[in-house]
Amino acid sequence: MKAIYCSDAGYDCEAIILAPTAEEVLNFALAHIREVHGEKPTPELIEQLTELIKEE
Ligand SMILES: [Zn+2]
Known part of the structure; x- marks a missing residue:
């Protein structure tokens, strides 16, 4: 699975x-x-999020 942690994008948010x-x-x-x-x-933002994608 691919994952993006919302907090990694700079939001005070626990969404994954x-x-x-x-x-x-x-x-x-x-x-x-x-x-x-x-x-x-x-x-x-799209570029930033693309870099934040992790492998779970
Ligand atoms: Zn969020």
Whole structure:
């Protein structure tokens, strides 16, 4: 599984986004950040999140 820890992106948030592929985990993380943190996905955010993807 691929994982993105929301706190790694600088949010005070314990959410861990999990998905089988990097593309899905990125999409889930972007949806989470948009819905929970109210931020629009920017190219910089997408790039940052891509670097934060971990193998679980
Ligand atoms: Zn979060």
